[in-house]
Amino acid sequence: MEIGSLAEWVESFAEILAVSVALFLPYYQKRKANKEKNQQAKQIIIKTANKLLQQTNIQESIQFKELTKFVSIYLVLATNDATITIIQLGDAILNVIGTSDQLSIKQQSQINKLIDDLNKIKV
Incomplete structure (x- = not known):
């Protein structure tokens, strides 16, 4: 029984590598995109909530309106558990603010x- 030449081994290894990349690259790209999102x-x-901490007239502020819209839209688009957790914490921030103009x-x-809970979430 012959084990083949070095060129055949290299070719086989290259084929295995190509198939592996073809199989796992889409998964890797999707995971990376989710992580970035x-x-x-x-x-x-975090940035918007920090800005709201120092504001008066919160209900009329642009940041409050942006955060409200962002959370409501992103909650519908959430596709994984980490995103849902992040958006739920954003919603909890909005619930704490409620109808207050001054915190x-x-x-x-x-x-x-x-x-702090948001900062602890590992994405």
């Missing part, structure tokens, strides 16, 4: 805790 959503919510110290501490 989750990171972006997380940063938007109390208790509300600020609750929002800061939710922001």
Whole structure:
């Protein structure tokens, strides 16, 4: 029984590598895209919530309206567990704010805790 020449072995290895890349590249690309989307959503919510902490007249602020629209739209588009968790924390921030125009110290501490929870999420 013959094991073949080095050229045949290299060719076989190259074919196996090509098939592996063809099988797993779409999965890798989708996973990477999801990770980027989750990171972006997380940063938007954190940045906007931090801006809202210092504001008065929150209900009329652009940041509040943007966060409300972002959370409602992104919740419909959520496709994985990490995204859903991130958006639920954003929704929890909106619930803490409620109809307040000025945040109390208790509300600020609750929002800061939710922001910390967002920062702890690994995407």
